[in-house]
Amino acid sequence: MKLSVIGCGYLGAVHASAMAELGHEVVGIDVDQAKIEQLAAGRPPFFEPGLPEILTSAGASGRLRFSTDMADVAEATVHFVAVGTPQMRDSHAADMRYVDAAIDALIPFLKEGDLVVGKSTVPVGTAARLAQKLADSGSGATLAWNPEFLREGFAVKDTIEPDRLVYGVADERAASILDEVYATALGTGTPRIVTDYATAELVKVSANAFLATKISFINAMAEIAEVTGADVSQLADAIGHDARIGRRFLNAGVGFGGGCLPKDIRAFTARAEELGRGESVAFLKEVDAINLRRRQRVVDLAVEALGGSVYNKRIAVLGVTFKPDSDDVRDSPALDVAVQLKGLGARVVSTDPQGIENARIRHPQLDYAGTADEALAGADLVVLATEWKQFRELDPVRSATLVAGASVIDGRNVLDAAAWRAAGWTYRGMGRP
Numbered sequence: 001m002k003l004s005v006i007g008c009g010y011l012g013a014v015h016a017s018a019m020a021e022l023g024h025e026v027v028g029i030d031v032d033q034a035k036i037e038q039l040a041a042g043r044p045p046f047f048e049p050g051l052p053e054i055l056t057s058a059g060a061s062g063r064l065r066f067s068t069d070m071a072d073v074a075e076a077t078v079h080f081v082a083v084g085t086p087q088m089r090d091s092h093a094a095d096m097r098y099v100d101a102a103i104d105a106l107i108p109f110l111k112e113g114d115l116v117v118g119k120s121t122v123p124v125g126t127a128a129r130l131a132q133k134l135a136d137s138g139s140g141a142t143l144a145w146n147p148e149f150l151r152e153g154f155a156v157k158d159t160i161e162p163d164r165l166v167y168g169v170a171d172e173r174a175a176s177i178l179d180e181v182y183a184t185a186l187g188t189g190t191p192r193i194v195t196d197y198a199t200a201e202l203v204k205v206s207a208n209a210f211l212a213t214k215i216s217f218i219n220a221m222a223e224i225a226e227v228t229g230a231d232v233s234q235l236a237d238a239i240g241h242d243a244r245i246g247r248r249f250l251n252a253g254v255g256f257g258g259g260c261l262p263k264d265i266r267a268f269t270a271r272a273e274e275l276g277r278g279e280s281v282a283f284l285k286e287v288d289a290i291n292l293r294r295r296q297r298v299v300d301l302a303v304e305a306l307g308g309s310v311y312n313k314r315i316a317v318l319g320v321t322f323k324p325d326s327d328d329v330r331d332s333p334a335l336d337v338a339v340q341l342k343g344l345g346a347r348v349v350s351t352d353p354q355g356i357e358n359a360r361i362r363h364p365q366l367d368y369a370g371t372a373d374e375a376l377a378g379a380d381l382v383v384l385a386t387e388w389k390q391f392r393e394l395d396p397v398r399s400a401t402l403v404a405g406a407s408v409i410d411g412r413n414v415l416d417a418a419a420w421r422a423a424g425w426t427y428r429g430m431g432r433p
């Protein structure tokens, strides 16, 4: 099939490459010239495991191209919209300007029978509004909403082998077009839920709200563990054995960040309030508040560890990205902690295997080290904020020889506390004695 993907960021670039890898002919469109030039040259503009390989192989097949010119979508019959829906500064609602601009720019190139497929995460009600916009345009194109559930770090696998496909459609024809697009995944038995626009939009935000709630639940338990001497990691293991609860997404620590969970729960709250149903999701404000308190907790632990003040103390912060295996620093707890510590007068040195370039753009005032060894050198305190493999596997004995003070805060509860203590470190975890 001939597809276009409008918006080639973390979602769109992977979607375009994966669809081409699966045999479709794809054109990726973005307004960002530099990003398009990089993608066209086969260089991903961000770090995502597996993306360089499929970008190269799909590019070599001749099935994948990139352009800044919307006219290049003309031959495609299915158009995915994957532009950003960031949080608005004042209201916390989703900023829909990019989605509307993309649809407006696309309309002149649509033909009778084309299908526009929304992938961006949007407030419920958006698809109905955009379907009307398409109908009013007289283009003859129709709309489907097909939310995306990929995780950064696993984006290629999640796109090629999704755990479910959700189609929000207004007619059967749209569903059968999407079946053709996703024939490979459907052929392996991927569940497919065909529903209306509103349900499809809500599936996406409620899934993220549930995941965020699960993380804040365990972080709330960590807060209780901290005043009782209990161990939240053991607690998570124990409740996680109950299949109704499950162990995944019960890792207590510095909390969730990224370009999705934080903004999506806030946008969902804002939309529910607009709909007069704010009370139905009022708990999400608490989920957000618990999450942000964990960042503060790490800062408080740092102050405690350094005897009451971090002023002029050298602190190594391991990690700048919001999670490992990504270079994404959007709403990153690790960076937030580093900025707060710097604000208190600490000499902060952050390090990360992939995220430094992005972190430097957002926070040029911070100091960055290329390796963990450089960050640790002479540090009075070490804060593990993102659980990259490189940091999880640090040798406590060797690390102790590099620092000025053997004190560590394990913001992700991933270090072997006993081994670090045995190597002479003062170990502080999150919700662990």
Ligand SMILES: NC(=O)c1ccc[n+]([C@@H]2O[C@H](COP(=O)([O-])OP(=O)(O)OC[C@H]3O[C@@H](n4cnc5c(N)ncnc54)[C@H](O)[C@@H]3O)[C@@H](O)[C@H]2O)c1
Pocket (backbone or CB within 6 Å): 006, 007, 008, 009, 010, 011, 012, 029, 030, 031, 032, 035, 082, 083, 084, 085, 098, 099, 101, 102, 105, 119, 120, 121, 122, 148, 149, 150, 151, 152, 259, 260
């Ligand atoms: N990142 C993820 O893991 C993920 C997963 C599922 C859903 N989503 C959702 O997908 C959407 C995109 O997220 P992202 O992380 O890829 O964002 P992103 O900021 O990485 O990418 C958005 C891209 O859209 C481009 N763009 C903006 N306006 C445009 C226009 N008018 N025409 C063409 N391109 C335009 C931008 O230049 C940018 O490259 C969001 O709604 C997000 O919530 C993201």
Ligand SMILES: O=c1ccn([C@@H]2O[C@H](COP(=O)(O)OP(=O)(O)O[C@H]3O[C@H](CO)[C@@H](O)[C@H](O)[C@H]3O)[C@@H](O)[C@H]2O)c(=O)[nH]1
Pocket (backbone or CB within 6 Å): 121, 148, 149, 150, 151, 152, 153, 208, 211, 215, 248, 249, 250, 251, 252, 253, 254, 255, 256, 257, 258, 259, 260, 261, 264, 322, 323
């Ligand atoms: O037990 C856990 C699990 C995760 N996290 C944190 O939660 C955040 C989000 O993690 P994750 O969900 O793996 O990352 P994303 O790539 O942002 O993916 C989420 O957001 C995407 C965009 O909407 C969705 O498509 C995915 O399904 C959804 O998992 C990160 O900061 C993690 O460190 C925890 O603190 N504890």
